[in-house]
Each structure stands twice: as C-alpha cells, then as structure tokens.
Amino acid sequence: MLHMNEIDFTDDSEGRKDATPEGASSRLACTYWRRMARALARRVNLGWLTLHMVPLAAFGGMALALGLLPARKWALLPGWLGLAAFPLWLLLAAVIAALRARRHFIGETQALARLDASCHLHNRLSAAMQGVGDWPPPPDPPPPKPRWNPVRTMLPMLASLAALLLAAFLPLKAATPVAELPPVRELSAWTAVDASLELLREQASVEKEALEQVGEQLDALRAQPRENWYRPGSMEASDHLREQVGQAARDLQQALNTASTALATAASTPLAAHERDALLEQLGQALDALQQGMLPLDTETLAALKEMACQEGLKNIDPAALKQLLEQLREQGKCLGECASRCRAPGSGTPSEPNGQGLGEGQVGLAAAEGDDASGGVSRDKAGNTPMTFRPPQAPIQAGSPEALANRDLRQAVLGETTGVSTDQHEIDRDAWTGTQPGGGAAAHTGQGGEAVWRLPVMPHERSLLKAYFD
Amino acid sequence: MTEHLSEQEIAASQTPLNRLREVLGQVLFGQELLLDMTLTGLLARGHILLEGLPGLGKTELVKALGQALGLDARRIQFTPDLLPGDITGNPMLQERNGTREFVFQRGPIFANLVLADEINRASPKTQSALLEAMAERRVSSMGMRHELPDPFFVLATQNPIELEGTYPLPEAQLDRFLFKLNIKAAGADVLERIVLKRRLGDELETPAVMDIDGWRTLTDRVQRVYLPVVVANYIARLVHATHPGQSQAAARVKFGASPRAAIGLAAAVRARALLQGRINASFEDVQATAVAVLQHRLVLDYHARLEGDTGEGVVNALLAEISTQGAPLPATLKEPTA
Incomplete structure (x- = not known):
C-alpha cells in the first residue's frame, strides 16, 4: 500500500x-x-x-x-x-x-x-x-x-x-525387461528347395532358366508378410513346391539313368538289330524326358547325348568319349538324387524308395485306408481334418457345384428381383364422372357468412405468444 | 483546437443554470429529474420527445422554458388534417408594383422553441415536414431555403394510451429526437403541493432568467466540455452493443442505434457535465443519459413487443451488461469491494 x-x-x-x-x-x-x-x-x-x-x-x-x-x-x-x-x-x-x-x-x-x-x-x-x-x-x-x-x-x-x-x-517396483521373442523361422520346405536349387546351380546339370523360375516362386512365398508364413495356404503352397522340385529331380535322375544304361549297353555288347532298335527307342524316350518337365537337363549335356545317340545307330561310339559322358551323367544323377532326397517331406519314406510311397505321405498309419481327406498328418505342415474315425465316409457336400435356389422369404428380396407377377387390373369407378366441372378461377364453394376464408399459419410458440397476449 | 473549459467558466455557468432550475421548479413540482434532462437536451442543442399522459404539465414546461430563456415559443397542435404547409409556411401569390409573385409566409415553426403537441396525430406526410427542419434547421419551399432562428428546438409530445387515429412516428424522425423522456405521474405529496399552489385556469408567469445570448454562451460552453477518451470508448461500445448479436441485452433488437445516436449521446454527456458543474464528462453522465438517448432508436422484434419489452428495458440491461472499462478484469482477480 x-x-x-x-x-x-x-x-x-x-x-x-x-x-x-x-x-x-x-x-x-x-x-x-x-x-x-x-x-x-x-x-x-x-x-x-x-x-x-x-x-x-x-x-x-x-x-x-x-x-x-x-x-x-x-x-x-x-x-x-x-x-x-x-x-x-x-x-x-x-x-x-x-x-x-x-x-x-x-x-x-x-x-x-x-x-x-x-x-x-x-x-x-x-x-x-x-x-x-x-x-x-x-x-x-x-x-x-x-x-x-x-x-x-x-x-x-x-x-x-x-x-x-x-x-x-512414489515408491515404484522397477519393471524387468521382457525377453525378446525369437525371430520367425522359415518353413522347412523353403530351406529344402533353396538347398536343392543351390546344389543344382553348382552342378550346372539343369537349365538355368528353369532354376530361376523355381527361385522366383520361392521368393514370392518368402515375400509374404511374416504373420502369413504359417497360414495353411502358404504352408500348402510351400509343400507343393518342394514336392514338385523333388519329383522333377527324381524324374530327371530316372531319365538320366535310362539314357546312361542304354548307352553303356550299346557300347559294351554286340546287339542284334531288333535289340538295337529297342535301345534306340528307349534312348529316344529318355532324351525326350530329359528336355521336358520342370527341371530340364542342361543344354550342353543334352546336346552331347543327342550327338552320341545319332552316330550310326550306336555302332561307332568312341569309347573314351562315352566313358567321359557316362561319368558326367553319373555325377549329375548323384546330384539329382541328393536334391530329391532333400526335397522329400519329413516322414514321407526313405531315400531308398524313389517314389516316396512310405508311411506319412499325407496319411496317418491308422487311417491309411480312409486317406482321401487325410491331407494333413501330424508330421506335415498341411492343414486339414485328421480322419480319426472308423465310420464309413459320408456323402460329399457337393461344395463348389452351383445350385438354383428359390427365395421364399420376400423380406430378403434384393433390388431387381421379381417377387411376383399378377394380371389384376386397378378397380376404377367409371361411373363417377357426373359432368363438366367449373373452369379455372371459378369458386367451387362460395362459403357462408362468418366462415373463415383464409388462415394465418403460425408456429406453435407464436400461437402461444398470441394467446398470452390476447388473454 | 477547442480550448477546454476552465473552472471559472464552469462556476460562472452554474449561477444562471441554478436559477433556471429554480424557476422551472416553480412550474413543475416534483419533476426535478425531468427538468434536468430537459435542460440537458436543450443545452446539447437537441430536440426532445416527451411522452406522458395528458395533464402532467408538458405544455406548461415548454411555455415556462420559453419565458425563462427569453425565447420565442410557439405551440402547434397536431391533428390528422394538418398539412405540412400549416407548419412550415406557404408561398402566397401577391401583387407588388403591378407584378405578381410568390411570397413565402412563414409558418409557426419559425420560432426558437416549438411545442409539437400530440405529434403522432398528424399524418406521416405532415410529420415528415419536420424532418428537414429538425435535422438541418431550415425549411425549403419552392426551391428556396429559409433558415430557422437560432436556437431552434422542437419539443414534441405524444400520448402513449390513445393509439386510435394516430400514426406512429417513423424511425427516421424518431432518430432526430435527441431525447425521449417519459413523464411519470407525481406522487401524493407533490399533488398536494400542486393543489395548494395552483388554481384551474391560472396562467403562470415565469420570470426571464437569461436572454438568447446568455443561452448561446451556455451552449457554446457545452461544446468545450472535455470528453475523455475512455468515456468516448464507453459510448462507442454501448451504442455498438445495441445491435443484434453484439450483446445479450440486444438479443431481441431488430435494428440498433445509429452513429447519430452516438454523436447525440456524446453531446448529452457534455451537457450534463456542464449542468453538474464539471469540466469533463464522465461514465456517470453516460449512464444517466443513455436511456433518454437510445430507447426510442431501438427497433425491437416481434417477440419482444409481444412480451412487453421496451427500449428502456433493453438500454437498462445494456448498461448492466457493458462495463465502463474497455477490458474486464481477468478471472484471477476479483473486483474490489467498497
């Protein structure tokens, strides 16, 4: 102050x-x-x-x-x-x-x-x-x-x-850091396919373009979000790719074996004409199999095989060249066998069974006889219903086959749907017209004394105000 | 720049003004506030609209003012058949030296103080004849302008209860009245004084207090009363707040007051300051004159009129809402208690 x-x-x-x-x-x-x-x-x-x-x-x-x-x-x-x-x-x-x-x-x-x-x-x-x-x-x-x-x-x-x-x-209890979760592991099928492709590239026994195509399919699977890797669709596609690569490797190995056996037989023993023709046909089929399929044989080996097969009906084959070619085919066959074994699904048979028909190929031992819907076994990544039942198979539900349905509940009808057809006519009173009416501007009703000839529309609050005013 | 008033001039002004109050107080008993407001309006050179019941002394007040101020006072009784020329005057054809010419015959408006009695009984055409006279203090007839005497005041009266056969004053004309004053009925004690001092039919004689020059001196001094910026700011905010949407009090106002109202309010506060013996105007002067200046300039909407709201009520609400200070106190502070 x-x-x-x-x-x-x-x-x-x-x-x-x-x-x-x-x-x-x-x-x-x-x-x-x-x-x-x-x-x-x-x-x-x-x-x-x-x-x-x-x-x-x-x-x-x-x-x-x-x-x-x-x-x-x-x-x-x-x-x-x-x-x-x-x-x-x-x-x-x-x-x-x-x-x-x-x-x-x-x-x-x-x-x-x-x-x-x-x-x-x-x-x-x-x-x-x-x-x-x-x-x-x-x-x-x-x-x-x-x-x-x-x-x-x-x-x-x-x-x-x-x-x-x-x-x-304020006294606080210190928080303990949460352990970091392990990273998501890749599917075993991818690893197997990847290893097989690597082996085939090193050996150079398969056409490069074919390897690149398989590699692109594998990359497409890997490019999915990690949370989708173990979805049933992804796992099924991965298994399918592995099976395809394994099967292609086995087919190629088998064709190589056939071709090398035919060449070795032709070079080692004198053959009758019909035996030679049979060998030639066998060799031709093997050559066709070698250049087809998912994994065709590399161009150089295929050309060498074709050249060998075309020399006067397998009569004048150079033994040294044949020996070198057979050695190369053996190595390649060995490599393809390795690939096929790597691409074999876990529990799908032993490597000694080249077709992989052992227990576990999409089946469970107990339910082997009911194997149609047993697409997912305990050792497989595939999803599906495990047929743990001895009942006979039920009738198929015919999923995927279109059927015509009738909509009986009209409340569920959609726009554009015909809900009914009728031939009824409107009921019109055709005798109602009694003559010419007064023209435009003529008063239909002149009213009587004391009648209101117009009304003033007022809002409710204005009406209450007016009422309060005149009260 | 106008020189501001000195204390000596203020003191010199108080003598005739007090004498004027005293003389007028002998004519109208118990109406001191009305007398002060009337003098304030006249000092501000404004026209005044008096509204009140018959017999409250409106005519006596005007006659007394004319006599006390030494002014020429006239009374015009407005009726529905009154013509504009009856007020302003008419050109008359006369013969002079063998030639005929129009000669303007001045009407009763050519006076210092005009009492327009029951102005709302005349037709709008006749009412509008006053527009030019009130605003520009002159009359035009046949292309000729005739200046009205200086000073010139119109004191109009209207009766608020007899509305049949009346024509409400147009807004433009209402805006030309500086004040609208409501004359209230006197109390019993005042009536007793009136009964004791007056007799029916008596003609009152009011002594002259000053002449026209003395009055002009006073009105000139009003112009020199200092108007502080803060007071001018208060007037501006108050008038601005009369417009719809500018304040809560004006929520039911259809049209607010004009800039002419702000100018009139400033003149009124200066005049009141002189009448109160101060060299400067104040917030209190604004609050004392705001109702008289603004109430008749507000056009209220339909709802307000039906519910009985009046311009006076709106202005009083505005005075309560609008602070004299330009900026309010922050919420962290409380107004001091006296």
Whole structure:
C-alpha cells in the first residue's frame, strides 16, 4: 500500500517545479494517482499473465507427472530430474502466456479510468492526465485494489505440484525387461528347395532358366508378410513346391539313368538289330524326358547325348568319349538324387524308395485306408481334418457345384428381383364422372357468412405468444 | 483546437443554470429529474420527445422554458388534417408594383422553441415536414431555403394510451429526437403541493432568467466540455452493443442505434457535465443519459413487443451488461469491494 509520506513530490511528471503550496499539493496528488495507476496496471497485467499461465503450467505439471511415472518404472530417468524440469517448464509457460496475454494488458490511462470508476471521481483522473483540470486530492482510505482469486491461481498450481511430487517420490517396483521373442523361422520346405536349387546351380546339370523360375516362386512365398508364413495356404503352397522340385529331380535322375544304361549297353555288347532298335527307342524316350518337365537337363549335356545317340545307330561310339559322358551323367544323377532326397517331406519314406510311397505321405498309419481327406498328418505342415474315425465316409457336400435356389422369404428380396407377377387390373369407378366441372378461377364453394376464408399459419410458440397476449 | 473549459467558466455557468432550475421548479413540482434532462437536451442543442399522459404539465414546461430563456415559443397542435404547409409556411401569390409573385409566409415553426403537441396525430406526410427542419434547421419551399432562428428546438409530445387515429412516428424522425423522456405521474405529496399552489385556469408567469445570448454562451460552453477518451470508448461500445448479436441485452433488437445516436449521446454527456458543474464528462453522465438517448432508436422484434419489452428495458440491461472499462478484469482477480 502506498502512503503519502512515501511520495517524493519534488518534481512532477513534466519535470517542472512549483514552489507554491497549491503547486506542491497538485504534484503530490499527481504523483500519488499515477503511482496508484501504475501499481493497478501491474496487478491487472499480472492477473492476465497468471490467467494464461496457470492452465499451461498445471497441464504441463500433470503431463510431466504422468511421463515421470513410466520413466521411473523403466529406470529411464531419476525422479529429481522431473522435478528439475518443472521450473524450466514454468519459465517457458510464462513466456508463452506473456505473448498470449499481451493484448489484454492495460496501461496507465486505463488504470486511471478504473480508479475513476472505483473512487467515483467522475473521470477527473482521466481528464487531469490530459492536462484538463486539477488532480483530485488523495483519498483516505486509499482506493481498494482488485483481490487475487486463489481458486483460479494457486489451486491448479498446487495440484500439479502435488502430482509431480507424487510421481517423483512414489515408491515404484522397477519393471524387468521382457525377453525378446525369437525371430520367425522359415518353413522347412523353403530351406529344402533353396538347398536343392543351390546344389543344382553348382552342378550346372539343369537349365538355368528353369532354376530361376523355381527361385522366383520361392521368393514370392518368402515375400509374404511374416504373420502369413504359417497360414495353411502358404504352408500348402510351400509343400507343393518342394514336392514338385523333388519329383522333377527324381524324374530327371530316372531319365538320366535310362539314357546312361542304354548307352553303356550299346557300347559294351554286340546287339542284334531288333535289340538295337529297342535301345534306340528307349534312348529316344529318355532324351525326350530329359528336355521336358520342370527341371530340364542342361543344354550342353543334352546336346552331347543327342550327338552320341545319332552316330550310326550306336555302332561307332568312341569309347573314351562315352566313358567321359557316362561319368558326367553319373555325377549329375548323384546330384539329382541328393536334391530329391532333400526335397522329400519329413516322414514321407526313405531315400531308398524313389517314389516316396512310405508311411506319412499325407496319411496317418491308422487311417491309411480312409486317406482321401487325410491331407494333413501330424508330421506335415498341411492343414486339414485328421480322419480319426472308423465310420464309413459320408456323402460329399457337393461344395463348389452351383445350385438354383428359390427365395421364399420376400423380406430378403434384393433390388431387381421379381417377387411376383399378377394380371389384376386397378378397380376404377367409371361411373363417377357426373359432368363438366367449373373452369379455372371459378369458386367451387362460395362459403357462408362468418366462415373463415383464409388462415394465418403460425408456429406453435407464436400461437402461444398470441394467446398470452390476447388473454 | 477547442480550448477546454476552465473552472471559472464552469462556476460562472452554474449561477444562471441554478436559477433556471429554480424557476422551472416553480412550474413543475416534483419533476426535478425531468427538468434536468430537459435542460440537458436543450443545452446539447437537441430536440426532445416527451411522452406522458395528458395533464402532467408538458405544455406548461415548454411555455415556462420559453419565458425563462427569453425565447420565442410557439405551440402547434397536431391533428390528422394538418398539412405540412400549416407548419412550415406557404408561398402566397401577391401583387407588388403591378407584378405578381410568390411570397413565402412563414409558418409557426419559425420560432426558437416549438411545442409539437400530440405529434403522432398528424399524418406521416405532415410529420415528415419536420424532418428537414429538425435535422438541418431550415425549411425549403419552392426551391428556396429559409433558415430557422437560432436556437431552434422542437419539443414534441405524444400520448402513449390513445393509439386510435394516430400514426406512429417513423424511425427516421424518431432518430432526430435527441431525447425521449417519459413523464411519470407525481406522487401524493407533490399533488398536494400542486393543489395548494395552483388554481384551474391560472396562467403562470415565469420570470426571464437569461436572454438568447446568455443561452448561446451556455451552449457554446457545452461544446468545450472535455470528453475523455475512455468515456468516448464507453459510448462507442454501448451504442455498438445495441445491435443484434453484439450483446445479450440486444438479443431481441431488430435494428440498433445509429452513429447519430452516438454523436447525440456524446453531446448529452457534455451537457450534463456542464449542468453538474464539471469540466469533463464522465461514465456517470453516460449512464444517466443513455436511456433518454437510445430507447426510442431501438427497433425491437416481434417477440419482444409481444412480451412487453421496451427500449428502456433493453438500454437498462445494456448498461448492466457493458462495463465502463474497455477490458474486464481477468478471472484471477476479483473486483474490489467498497
């Protein structure tokens, strides 16, 4: 509170000095009121600053408290660091609030107007500030000032501070990090196909383009999202690819064996004409099998075989060249056998059975006789119903075969559907017409005295208003 | 730049004004507020519309004002068959020196103080004859302009209960009245004084307090009363808030007050400040004159009229809603208690 004896009235606002008692009194009043106005302006501006700052600070403190709890639980931050961040946030909030509250700030003139109003001075202060009239004498007691509203100022700040202290010092049990889950393993079928392709590339016994095509199919399966790798469709496609590669390798190996056997027989023993023709036909079939299928034989070996087969009906074969070719075919056959064994499904027979007809090829031993729907065994990745029953097979459900259906429930009818056909006619009263009616503009009914000829449409609330008015 | 009033000039103005109040107080008993508002309106050089029941002294007030101020006062009784020329005057064909010419015969409006009694009984055509006279203080006839005497005031009266055969004043004409004053009936004590002091048919004689020059001096001083910026800001916000959508109080106002109303309100607060003996206008002057200046300029909507809302009620609500301060206190502070 400003007191009269605290005021230095040696000079006024314009720096002039007046030695007369009236002048001194006027300077005293001027200094008093202007100081009061500046103090009031400061308080009002601080009020605006606080009004904008308190929500920022309170919400910031709450957010800091909420962030501090998990940070402490995971041992990312110590609690005191969150407390230390709060004053920094307060500083930032003050700057933001000052920028936002600036447009509400008042100056000395507006503060004088407030003093005018609160002291009922009839705007003498505003006039005196502009040099019109004298400053009124300082009142006794001094004019009251606006009071702080603690509910709007301190309460949110205290609440956020309490939350922050609670978050900083609340005893928490440290969380243990969760073990990282192992990565998703690739399907065994892919690994097998991949290994077979690698082996075939090294040996160069199969056409490269065919290997690339198989490799593309494998890549397409791998390109699926990881969560789809073990879906039934994906696993079935993978198994199918593995079986195809294994079967193709076996077919190629068998054709190679046939061709090498025919060549060796022709070169080693003298043959009768019909035996030679039979060998030639056998060799020709083997050559056809070698250049067809999923994995055709590489071009160079195939050309060498064809050249050998075309030499005067297998009569003049160079023994050295034949020996070298047979050696090459043996190596390639061995490689293809290796591939076929790698692509054999787990439990699908022993490598000694080249056709893989052992137990477990999509069947379970117990239900081997019912094998149609046993497409998924316990050792297979395929999905399906396990035929754990001894009942005879039931009639097929004919899934996939279209049938015509009639919609008896018309409530379920769709747009465009014919729901019924009728030949009925509209019932029209053809005797209703009684003659020519009055033309346009003629009054059909002239009314009687006292009848309302028009109505004023009013809304319900207007009707109630009118009713209340005339009541 | 106009020099502001000095304390000495204010003191010099108070003597005739107080004497005027005293003299008029002998004519109208118990109507001090009405007298003050009437003087305020006249000091602001405005026209005044008096609304009240018959017999409350409206005509006596005007006659007394004319005598006290030394002004030429006329009374025009408005009737439905009154023609514009009956008020403003008519061109008459006269012969002079062998030639005929139109000579303008001045009507009763050529006076300093005109009492337009029961103005709402005349047709709109006749009412509109006052428009030019009130706004521009002159009369046009046959292409000739005739200046009205200075000062020129119109004090019109209208009866609020007899509405049959009346023509409500158009908004444009209402806007030209600086004040609309509602004359209230006097209390029993005042009636007792009237009964004791008056006799039926007595013609009151009011002594002259000042002459026309003295009155002009006073009206000139009104122009020099200082209007603080904060008060001007309050007037502007108040008038702006009369428009629909600008305040809660004006929710049922169809059309708000015009800039002419803001100018009139500023003139009124200056005049009131002089009458109160101050060199500057204040918030209190605005609050004291706002109803008289604004109530007749607001056009209320259908609902407001049906529910009995009045312009006076709206202005009072506006005064309660619009703070004298341009910016309110923040919510973190409370208004000081006295």
